[in-house]
Amino acid sequence: MTEVYLNSKFVGTVDSAQDYIDQFKGERRKGSITSNANIYHDEKADEIRIESSKGRAVRPLIVIKDGVSSLTEAHLKQLEKGEITWSDLIQQGVIEYLDTAEEENSLVAIVEDDITPEHTHLEISPMDMLGLTTSLVPYGNFNQSTRLNAGSKNQKQAIGFYATNYAVRMDTDVNLLHYPQKSIVNTMMHEISNYQNHPVGQNITVAVLSYEGYNMEDAVIINKSSIERGLGRSSYFRPSVAEELRYAGGLIDEICIPDKEVKGYKSERDYRYLEKDGIIYSEAKVTEGDVIIGKTSPPRFLSSLDEYNLASSTRRESSVAVRHGEKGIIDFILLTENEEGNKLIQVRVREQRIPEVGDKFTSRHGQKGVVGLIIPQTDMPFSSSGTNPDILFSPQGIPSRMTISHLIELVGGKVGALGGRYIDGTTFDAEPEKALRKELLAMGFRENGTETLYNGHTGEKFKAKIFIGNMYYLKLKHMVANKLHSRARGPIQLLTRQPTEGRAKEGGLRLGEMEKDTFVAHGASLLLKERFDSDKTKVPVCEQCGIIAVHDEFKNKSYCPICGDNVEITNVELAYAFKLILDEFKSLCVYPKLQLKNKY
Amino acid sequence: MTTIPKEIADSLPKALLEDLKEKVKSLSQTKAKKVMETVHQEYNKARVEPGECVGLVAAESIGEPGTQMTLNTFHFAGVAEMNVTMGLPRIIEILDGRKELKTPMMEIFLKKPYSKGKDIKKLAMNIKETKLNEIVTEFVINVADFIIEAKLNKEKIKDLGMREATLLTILSKEIKGATVKKKEDSLIIKPRGKSDSLNEIYKLKEKIKGTYVRGVKKISQVLPVKRGEEFIIITAGSNLKDILKMEEVDTSRTRTNDIFEISGVLGIEAARQAIIDEVFKVIESQGLNVDVRHIMLVADTMCIEGMVKGITRYGVVSEKASVLARASFETPIKHIINASLVGETDKLSSVVENVMLNQPVPVGTGLPGLITKVK
Known part of the structure; x- marks a missing residue:
């Protein structure tokens, strides 16, 4: 039972x-x-x-x-x-x-x-054990599983041709590759997933060699002429949004060129691209700080007295401008309204991204790296047939990672490029390496894929035969242009008067607790003080009660809120954050009394 | 015989001076002088300069290799069921000054005949703590008479070489609040008070299971091991005081990893050395390289009060003079409030406070100041 x-x-x-x-x-x-x-x-x-x-x-x-x-x-x-x-x-x-x-x-x-x-x-099919992106790695059965994972992760970050209607879409933060190519070495999944109609990479010539040390630690060297021919070129799209919000009391935002009387008016120059309706025109070349959509908002606190007294416009400036460190060309403007019926403007900014030092590239085998150097074609190594590689990939990346598929794809790509055909690299069911070698030999090349290369600077023959072939390379969405950041002076936080944090807010780089310790350990006491000077202030202190006094700017006189103005008041220089903590002590009903003493 | 010039003799530490004297003996006067001068110079060079931030350098020097340490325990080589806390957890345990160790351990060295292996098994068994439930097969609560009957394991008792009379006396001493009697093969344990709650007698039954019967208290496992030419006994659990009382034990070499016990039995200087040894052992076992002097500094600060204090907010940190420094470590509000209750003054004499105020820290170039008052 x-x-x-x-x-x-x-x-x-x-x-x-x-x-x-x-x-x-x-x-x-x-x-x-x-x-x-x-x-x-x-x-x-x-x-x-x-x-x-x-x-x-x-x-x-x-x-x-x-x-x-x-x-x-x-x-x-x-x-x-x-x-x-x-x-x-x-x-x-x-x-x-x-x-x-x-x-x-x-x-x-x-x-x-x-x-x-x-x-x-x-x-x-034995390939069933793999997911969609993982089965897009050619010759994947030759790899360690971790590399396969890395390879599929990288492919998800690649820049490609993501949608055919991209021109009328308003996606946030989108990249588009300019000359996407079908891959020479494919897997079955490329066909099944219709991959070849929206490819994300380009077939390029890769030479595996070290050159001037600029491709160590996973960096790659790129041929400048290849870049000029369009290798890895992409566009970056980013929309800006403005909405005519409605406020209590029938007040409303207004999209227009702001009046000069408006509070927070920038400068005439910043508004120069705006047309009469307060929106920028198409194909305008904008840089940091240029206003894209002019907008004014009603005053924030209606009851506030001084707002009443000033009879003129007290509207606030609330335009949308190009963000710090960004530039581009106005690509597409959309005028519509949102669910509440408010006027909604979206403006898309386009920027061409030409590969530069620091941009990230990868093959499909988890062999990612950043551009370390861009050298002219004249300085690139060349073969006897006059072929130049597009990318120089360091051989140091191979032994520890054991990505055999990377090497096989290189040979496969070479056979495919020379023979004018696609190579099937389906995991567990690929064209065997032996066949590729044989075909390569038949076409008059060394069967192991190596060639005699000549030094691009001196013209001397390299002693070693260089492994060179064609591979499918992907440009990843991490580009230096989105990450580069530095600051000497800049915005500070309202509460602490310390620098803001993060690239978006043009923030400072924090000198943290452990970094502080290194200064102390070196005994560099005064240098440390200077580093932490970002929020220093001068504070009047009452000598009698030891509490922070008040300075009256109008009368140019200091007085103590407890002892009155008949006491000695001394200015002391200290961190604003410390003044804050003293205030917090007071709010705890703890009396922090400063006893002043002459330093000398 | 070369004499050492006075200015050199005065500035060198004693041990170094003795060593120097010995080495210089066979040299000629001029050569010896040169050697001594070089030694003097090198010694002065090796000394820490005033204003050098030794504490922080020690912290960095121990802390940085600490990030590379493999965590977790380490299994005792070859023998099963004996784990030793090693790596970062052990270092944290030592420096925090924990009283309860995760794996207390002893290495018992033995005197002459025993160290050659005489009666080693028996000795080890004598050291191991035996509890009542190990020699009892069954505990039964007799509800009618309100007593506990414990059936003895005769063979086990024989193995341990105990007589039943002694067992009875020990038990009557150890079990409080109950009388112990013998009846045939069982012990009859009768609670003294006039309570008849079943709950209480059950509690008593559970309690007496752990009653000490023989051996050294707290030593839960013993393991005789041959190290080099002699036999030693490694134990899990530590009881330095009682072990040192035993005749067979070589008191000069026997050691434990329980620093508090060392401090209690042998004194604070021994505890300081134990801290140094224990920390250094861990760092060495991880294949890292830290200068002993950093560890010595830490051990000194832990022991300076005359008792072992951990580097925690209850230990060393609570001794800091500055309110702000204490508040910046842990539980700031507690420290501020307590300071305000007694009206503490912060002299701003150390590093943390001055960083908070954005003043030069009194270390390195920030240390020297003018003695003369500027008028």
Whole structure:
């Protein structure tokens, strides 16, 4: 007697568990039970559990009948001709979906040759174990799994051709590659996923060698002429948004060229690109601080007295300007309204990004690196045929990472480029390396992919033969232009008077606790003081009660709030943050008394 | 015989001076003089200069290698079931001045006949603490008579070489609030008070399971090991005081990793040395290289009060003179409030306070000042 549960509810018992399960599976393959239902025999508890609920992970497998795969040549031919589809195979019981529980009762063969009488299912392809991006790595079965992960992660960050309607889209923070190419070395997944219609990389010539040391520690050297021909060139789009907000009391923002009387008026120059409607014109070349959308807002506190006294416009300036450190060309302007019916303006700024030192590039094998040097074609190594590499990749990146697929792709790319064809690099099912070597040899090259190269500076022949070939390289979205940051002077925080934090706020770089310790350890006491001077202030202190006094700017006189103005008041220089902590002490009803003493 | 010039003799420490005297003996007068002068020079060069920030350099020198340390415990070589806390957790344990160690341990060295292996097993068994539940097969609560019956494991007792009479006397001494009697193969434990709550007798039953029967208290495991030519006993658990009382033990070399015990039994100087040794052992075992003098400085600050104090807000930090320095370490509000209650004054004489005020720190170039008052 075996208990049967349907979606965790007891429904009855059966005498023979195996017969019941066989019957169930038979009916499911026939199609009289939904293909979404799975059955699992828990032998320890002697229970049968049938699941048809949603939210289970299921995967398709080929059914094996009597030790033979039920997917036959006939099926394949029909599929090729388009006479049957996937769902037909499921209806015929050739393919079925197993959930994690039913998988426990099954024995799955990875390839057809492995099938024994015990096997119940066959993988559709051994590549099934990989996800979408991971199966885009060619020759992935030659790699360590961590590299495969890294490779697929990198591909997700690549700049490509993300949507065909990009010109009318308002996406935040988008990059677009200018000359995307189909990859020479492909996997099956490239075809399945329609990858070749929206590629993310370019096929380039890679030489594996060190050159002047500018490609050590994962850096790459790029050929300047290749960049001028369009290698890795991309555009960066970023929208700015302005909205005419409505406030209490019928007040409303106004999109216009701000009046000179407006509070916080920038300068005439900043508004120079604005047209009459207060919006910038298309194709204007803007830099940091230029106003894109002119806007004014009503005054913040209506009841405030001085706002009443000044009869003229007291509206605030609230324009949208180009952010700090950014530049570009106005690309696209969208005028619309939002759900509340407020006027909404979106302006997209475009900037061309030509590869520069510090931009990040990667192959598809987790071999990422930043540009270390851009050298003219004349200084690049060259082969006897006059070929120059586009990128110099350091051989030091290979041994510790063991990315064999990187090397095979390089040979494969070379064969493909020379032979004018695509190479199939599907994981577990690729064109064998041996065949590639043979083909390369037949085309008059060394079979291992090396060539004699000459030093680009001196023209001397390199003693070693250099491994050179073609690879698919991707430009990643991390570009220095988005990250470069420095500051000498700049904005400070209102509360602490210390510099702001972060690139977006043009912030300072923090000299932290441990960095402070190094100064102390060196005994560089005065240098340390200077470093921490960013929030220093002069504070009047009452000598009698030791509390911070008040300085009256109008009368140019200091007085103590406790002792009056008949006491000696001395100016003391200290960190504003310390003045703040004294205030906090006072709020705790702790009296912090400063006892002053002459330093000398 | 060369004499050492007075100005050199006065400025060198004693140990170095003795060493120098010995080395210089065989040299001629002029050569010896030159050697002595060089030694003097080198010695002065090696000394820490005034204003050098030794504490912080020590902290950095221990802290930086600390980031590279592998965490967790280390398994005792070859022998199962004996773990030793090593690495960063152990360092933290020592420097925090924890009273309860994760793995207290002793290395017991033995005197002559025993160190050659005489009766080593028996000795080890004598050291190991035996508890009541190890020699009892079954505890039964007799609800009718309101007593606990403990069935003795005769074989085990024989193995331990104990007589039942002695067992009885020990137990009557150790178990408080109950009388112990013998009846056939069992012990009858009867609570003295007139309580008849089942709960209480159950509690008593659980309590007496851990009653000390024989051996040295707190030593939970023993392991005789041959080290070099002699046998020593490694134990888990530590009880220096009682171990040193034993005749067979070589008191001059026996050691424990419990610093508080050392401080209690052998005094503060021994504890200081123990801190140095223990910290250095960990750092060395990780293959790192830290100068001992940094550790010595830490050990000194921990022991300077005459008792071992950890580098925590309850220990060394609470001794700091400056309110602001204490407040900047941990629990600031507590320190500020307490300082305000007694009206403490901060002289701003150390580093942290001056960083807070943005004043030059009194270290290195910030240290020298004018003695003459400027009028």
